[in-house]
Amino acid sequence: xxxxxxxxxxxxxxxxxxxxxxxxxxxxxxxxxxxxxxxxxxxxxxxxxxxxxxxxxxxxxxxxxxxxxxxxxxxxxxxxxxxxxxxxxxxxxxxxxxxxxxxxxxxxxxxxxxx
Numbered sequence: 542x543x544x545x546x547x548x549x550x551x552x553x554x555x556x557x558x559x560x561x562x563x564x565x566x567x568x569x570x571x572x573x574x575x576x577x578x579x580x581x582x583x584x585x586x587x588x589x590x591x592x593x594x595x596x597x598x599x600x601x602x603x604x605x606x607x608x609x610x611x612x613x614x615x616x617x618x619x620x621x622x623x624x625x626x627x628x629x630x631x632x633x634x635x636x637x638x639x640x641x642x643x644x645x646x647x648x649x650x651x652x653x654x655x656x
Contacts, residue, residue, distance in 0.1 A: 543567040543645045545636050550650030553626055557654075561621040563636030563647055571614040573640065577621045579632035579652075586635070590621060604630070626654045 549561040561577070574593045580586040590600040590610040598610050609622040619636055633649040 543638070543640060543643075545638065545645055545647035547634065547636055547647040547650040550634060550652045552653045552655065555627055555654055555656050557626055558622070558624045559626065559652060561623065561634055561636075561650060561652075563619045563621075565617045565619070565636075565638065568638060568640055568645075570617040573638050575610075575612060575619040576637040577610060577619075578635045578637055579630075580635070580649075581629075581632040584632075589634070592619060623652070626652075628654045628656045630654050 544566045545563055547561060547563045549559060551559060553559055572594050574591060576591050577589040578586050579589050588601060589604060590608060592598050592610045592612050600608055607625045612619045631652060631654050633651050635649045636647045638645050
């Protein structure tokens with residue numbers, strides 16, 4: 542049974558930082574690409590960042606230079622370090638994995654950035 546559990550969200554002021562974590566179980570973690578998405582109120586869910594099984598990364602242009610995705614295969618955990626947060630980063634953040642063409646999502650963690 543695949544489970545993804547996010548944590549680390551919160552309420553911060555603009556310019557501050559948060560680190561999100563997503564602990565995975567029920568998958569062969571090290572061989573999977575991992576993703577962070579977010580969904581702001583009234584908007585569609587959007588992709589934020591990817592880390593491949595080999596450690597390659599990519600990120601949404603609006604967060605490049607501020608957000609960093611990383612993984613710890615020994616802990617079956619993927620992280621999203623978010624610096625210089627802006628009010629427009631306010632959203633529920635989800636981690637995501639695709640295993641054998643099945644999509645799995647965590648329950649999400651709320652990030653609220655106040656101006």
